[in-house]
Amino acid sequence: MDELEKHSILMVSDFFYPNFGGVENHIYYLSQCLMKRGHKVVVMTHAYKNRSGVRYMTGGLKVYYVPWKPFLMQNTLPTFYGTLPIIRTILIREKITLVHGHQAFSTLCHEALMHARTMGYKVVFTDHSLYGFADVGSIHMNKVLQFTLADVTQAICVSHTSKENTVLRSGLPPEKVYVIPNAVDTAMFKPAPEKLSREEIVIVVISRLVYRKGADLLVEVIPEVCRLYPNVRFIVGGDGPKRVRLEEMREKHSLQDRVEMLGAVPHAKVQSVLITGHIFLNSSLTEAFCIAILEAASCGLLTVSTRVGGVPEVLPDDMVVLAEPDPSDMVQAVTKAIHMLPQIDPLVMHNRMKKLYSWHDVAKRTEIVYDRAQKHSNPPLLERLSRYLTCGAWAGKLFCIVMIIDFLLWRLLQLWQPDNEIEVVPDICLMNSQHDTNKDESNT
Numbered sequence: 357m358d359e360l361e362k363h364s365i366l367m368v369s370d371f372f373y374p375n376f377g378g379v380e381n382h383i384y385y386l387s388q389c390l391m392k393r394g395h396k397v398v399v400m401t402h403a404y405k406n407r408s409g410v411r412y413m414t415g416g417l418k419v420y421y422v423p424w425k426p427f428l429m430q431n432t433l434p435t436f437y438g439t440l441p442i443i444r445t446i447l448i449r450e451k452i453t454l455v456h457g458h459q460a461f462s463t464l465c466h467e468a469l470m471h472a473r474t475m476g477y478k479v480v481f482t483d484h485s486l487y488g489f490a491d492v493g494s495i496h497m498n499k500v501l502q503f504t505l506a507d508v509t510q511a512i513c514v515s516h517t518s519k520e521n522t523v524l525r526s527g528l529p530p531e532k533v534y535v536i537p538n539a540v541d542t543a544m545f546k547p548a549p550e551k552l553s554r555e556e557i558v559i560v561v562i563s564r565l566v567y568r569k570g571a572d573l574l575v576e577v578i579p580e581v582c583r584l585y586p587n588v589r590f591i592v593g594g595d596g597p598k599r600v601r602l603e604e605m606r607e608k609h610s611l612q613d614r615v616e617m618l619g620a621v622p623h624a625k626v627q628s629v630l631i632t633g634h635i636f637l638n639s640s641l642t643e644a645f646c647i648a649i650l651e652a653a654s655c656g657l658l659t660v661s662t663r664v665g666g667v668p669e670v671l672p673d674d675m676v677v678l679a680e681p682d683p684s685d686m687v688q689a690v691t692k693a694i695h696m697l698p699q700i701d702p703l704v705m706h707n708r709m710k711k712l713y714s715w716h717d718v719a720k721r722t723e724i725v726y727d728r729a730q731k732h733s734n735p736p737l738l739e740r741l742s743r744y745l746t747c748g749a750w751a752g753k754l755f756c757i758v759m760i761i762d763f764l765l766w767r768l769l770q771l772w773q774p775d776n777e778i779e780v781v782p783d784i785c786l787m788n789s790q791h792d793t794n795k796d797e798s799n800t
Contacts (some may be wrong), residue, residue, distance in 0.1 A: 368468040369458035372401040478769030489630035515666025540650035547656035547702035548631040560633035576683035593621035597615030656702020
């Protein structure tokens with residue numbers, strides 16, 4: 357690490373704590389590991405209810421909850437230029453050298469990357485999801501992504517399938533896209549102290565109960581598995597619009613004593629739910645990576661999952677049973693998993709996960725991407741505009757107009773409030789001070 361440059365990084369996304377999910381966990385754990393490796397990391401997200409302003413998290417991670425309220429699906433209302441003044445202020449105050457945006461769904465991410473490029477900052481984008489090409493929503497989102505990535509310095513995807521999807525959607529050169537998988541906190545996700553009895557087999561489902569996560573598949577799979585195996589019980593954690601369908605299924609088949617509905621499970625309690633089960637069931641219809649599978653495997657559960665997106669890349673064949681997103685195939689996969697259970701040792705599986713996935717390894721690999729991004733020169737405005745013209749006959753011209761206006765507004769802001777009039781925030785290294793305190797206590 358000594359030969360790599362120390363960076364001041366601004367992580368930007370609409371998705372962060374107190375929300376829980378794959379993107380939120382990725383940003384949090386990556387930030388913590390980068391800070392431990394000597395980098396400065398600041399997170400920017402929108403306000404959550406009464407959580408607004410500047411907050412500090414574990415290890416001194418500084419979070420700006422900017423006073424924008426979510427508009428739809430935790431995303432802020434697109435303003436194009438409304439976020440420019442506050443993003444410029446944060447970049448200067450925190451002496452940021454690189455901006456890292458997360459998730460193509462995030463409005464704040466797109467706007468931050470656009471403004472950062474206008475101001476000459478290096479930007480990196482991480483895509484966490486897969487998208488289609490045919491429906492109206494995907495066509496719109498793909499054009500927005502093409503606009504954002506036209507001038508991005510480097511991009512990261514969480515699986516090879518995700519990389520292929522992003523390259524096809526955005527037209528980004530494949531050599532600018534790196535594959536760095538997610539990881540799991542194996543210190544948090546440990547198996548049960550004692551091996552569970554197999555007299556009653558418990559299958560755990562922890563997921564948002566929405567169409568994309570295959571909640572409709574569960575409605576058909578659960579009753580059939582319960583019919584075939586009287587000793588099988590299900591624990592379903594999660595909430596969403598499809599929860600009603602699962603409740604109706606439970607009533608219709610009289611499975612109240614065999615299907616336990618937990619509702620939303622806080623991330624801190626996920627491990628305590630996982631260790632009560634033998635098998636983890638993932639029924640997603642689209643998935644770029646799926647951190648939930650890693651968490652389950654780290655707790656020693658055998659995974660049954662749909663063969664979609666980047667899921668086949670996540671675990672070795674002897675730790676997962678894959679099936680097509682079809683009810684009958686899923687039931688067969690669960691049957692196969694039940695027969696495999698005697699061969700599964702949770703502790704051995706946990707130790708294998710320790711070697712396979714580590715957030716420190718993710719941080720090391722991300723550092724290399726940052727280092728390469730910093731070596732890129734900043735092209736002049738006219739050269740940057742030529743990149744946007746390639747985005748389409750009409751869209752290209754529209755994107756150029758958007759960027760020219762953004763550039764002019766930035767220049768006006770510089771005249772109205774020059775950079776040297778914005779107060780720079782002194783760095784507070786809480787991690788080192790905590791480490792020194794612990795060292796002093798151990799010496800006394």
